[in-house]
Amino acid sequence: MNRFFDFHLHPSFKPFLSNPDPDRRVDCWEYLESPIGMIRSQSCLDQMEKGQIGVAVSVIYAMERPMTSSFLIEHLAPMLTVLHGEMLDHPCYSNYLGYAHEEIEHLKKSQNFNGRKFNILNSIEEAEEDKMNLILALEGGHVLEQFNTNVVDNLRALKQGPHRFLYLTFVHMTQYPLSTHAYGMKLIKGNDQFKPNGFGITDVGKEVIDMAYDESQGHRILIDIKHMSVVSRHKFYQYRKEKGYDKIPIVGTHMGFTGISKDPRELVKHFSKPAKRRGDFIEVNYDRPKGIGKGLLNKTFFNPWSINLFDEDITEILDSGGLIGLSLDQRIMGSQEVQGEFFSAQEFNYILSGYKDKANEVPVAEGEFSDEGERGRELNERKHLRHLCNNILHAVKVGGERAWKQLCMGSDFDGLIDPLNNCTSAEEYPKLERGLIEELPKMMKEDRKHDYDETNIEGKVRGIMYNNAIDFLKKHFK
Template sequence: MIDIPYFADLHCHPTMKPFRQVPQANIFDNIDTQGACQELNWLTRPAAKNIVKVSQTNIMKCQQGKLRLMFASIHAPERKFFDLKDWVEFMLEFSANDQTVKLGVCMTGFDRSVVEGYIDAHRKNKDQAIHYFDETQREYEYLVMQAKQNECIGIAGDYEELQRILSTPDSVAIIPTIEGMHSLAIFTNFEQQNLSFDQVNDTSDPYYQHFATQYQINIGRIKSWGGGNHAPFFITFTHYFWNLLCGHAKSVESFAMSQSFNLDKGFSALGKVAVQALLSRENGRRILVDTKHMSVASRRDFYDIWDHYKSQGDSFPIICSHAALTGKATLSDLEASYDKGHVLENEYFNTWSINLCDEDVRYIHQSGGLLGLMFHDERMPGGLAKQAIEKAKALPDAQERYDQMRNEYLRLWMVNALQAVRAINDVSAWDILCIGSDYDGILNGFDIYEDVACYPDLQLHLFQYLHNPLPCPFVEGLQTKEDIKKLYFGLTPEQIMEKVLYKNVDNFMMRYYNNYYLKQGKAVNLMA
């Protein structure tokens, strides 16, 4: 088996938990929430049963797993995530005092006082401002401080600096990114997050004008991070809830909270102004856009934006940083489906519209972008894949259980990769795929790859799979080893493994993470 010099991960959250400890923890520390989780009662314990409860991306684990290029996603948690429905909060507090707070601590790994502040934003302080941008700024400053205090980590400002950091053994290079454009906002009060689509789609509306100015100012501020060298490389444009800019896709099925407000909407006029400010080179370095969490309508609108830039001779790469595939052909097919759990029962893929169809993949490929594949036990498998995984987990013999779990998780991950290759039907499809774990992002991960220290295991398992593929009886065209090997298009297993584990990201950074691309180019006006 060939030696991989390092692994690259397009989307993870190494600062999210340590930054939100009191006092703040070191980025090397392991944050363990097992104690808080043990305080949950019979009503709240099931909600956090499968959430990973220890750090997945602290620097020590990165060094153990040779994860040396990580895109660190800075994220201000949405207060609506902690805004449970009234009857749910009543039941939690009726069952035992403080269960809402304890559940929040268990699921997030944040300090209790931080979680209490987030909950109070809707319980007690609805009339007070929500300073998402200030929190984002402080998390970036925390990252800078950690890099200064620890010689083995460095924030890379361009590809040349990235190579210098990687030239030092055991060093970890960090590329700043942001998840959720709400992270750049300041809301006067809690309810201001619920402005209607029409209010931010009408350029004469005072709210549109207020937030257009605010977003343009704060985009300018993040473009000045590190004297401009730490401007986020990309931003995941939306997240779990309406952010005034574009509609989001449903990501969780929960009776406790609602994502329904402006779910599945497209881009507002305010959103187009924000995209233009991100992509502009007149206010600092260009910041690329990550389509993860966008609704189908928003993705369609964004591809129209990409077409417009391309027609003006200023194409940019489209990123989807932590994704899964649906097996569906078109965006229209996704619009016609339902994002409900029962719909997945007879599906191998997770067909919810948050995941990608072949048409999405073709846009990413055509643009020269990247598609990061996540390790998510909920968002990647459909019902048939889940049944196979649960059956493996139930095996009594430990070694047999591990071997079968490995096979099912690997089959699932590779079927998603192969579906992307089928969408392009060309060897160049292998050039857009990479890891986008979403580790430390409050997720239910693959049990056998519980953190980044397991990446060498992933490498071994990919090596074994690519030499001896596991057919998938549920997916037409992937039902035999011969079907699968045809999709290698002449590449060796070693070449594919290198591409997916680090080389595609390295090539992407060499092409785009430089001042020639990020600072030079013509201005394009979306609002003309």
């Protein structure tokens, strides 16, 4: 029986939000039904068990206050779902770390629920073949914040505590003083806290990187570059080289690809209209870069939002010996039309300068932001599968054959995503593997611009679904 791996999912996130009373919360095995698709369970422990998950990274995430203040989350979700209004309305600005500890404890409560067991690992060597094995990670640097404490000291305490964390996703969806984040919130366009502000990585951010990597202070924690702005990623690579960190693997745990270079001359080719400025933010609208395939049912696209990896990012991760997790979010994979994204004005000027550290201000006209409405969802399962295949094959084109060994699944299930229709939950991983084995060779033949190695497709896909990640963990989670 094949087993499966996931680099980034949230089995405890929604159950934790079900009640402020720890004794009344839904256990992590229970499937949560909801008419709101992104709130319906995608990776409860029961779904993971049925999907033959052998090892997965269970990500601990304290929801940022601007997220909970959206109408959908704060008002509509409690009426239609198991999510509790008090948990969504809690003023947790200064106590995110406390919430993270509570979520871990709630996950642990499910470890022997009605005789159903799973492991929480401090080393891959503790994994058992006949059980589900979870590894902990943290999403968003804000999770290190607790009242008037120092975030670097808090990270040190976590490294020296009873639980081991594989990685820290450095930033998330809102402004936080570690680095500038990439815009990623299509649902709440008007809230400025979701729009990137600032420039690159701050001094505090560098201290957090140093502490995460410092093995004298406890087990190393890898840095996940998902949600970092393109300039923050650029500065992160520079800082790693300056500090001699370039042999430590970089991870991007729930990614898609833009399909293009970050070179400003390439970027502007995909602008659908001139960039517009108001205050500290720049809005950019795109035409999606085309992927493999032609015709209504076969064509694919990339999502060029800078939350996704540019070609240079792919190379940086592969060169570091890192691992890229493939998101199963429709939007990230490029199967949905894209709205405009926002950049920090300071970072946008830096990008247009060609990433030159001493650059003159590039004028971007003041103007009203456009208000592009939501487009219809693409419902065809095969089309969504082809978009995933398109991203996989792009990594191979950019990174060469080594990319087959450095890709894995990083679904972001239960992270408030709209999943690909061909794999809507962790339960469907066996079906996804069969689909990839069938579709990848067809798309290799369609793509006449690249000469792929079409041998051993089953082995390549098995690597993406499980083996690549286990090999990585044997080196970096010993």
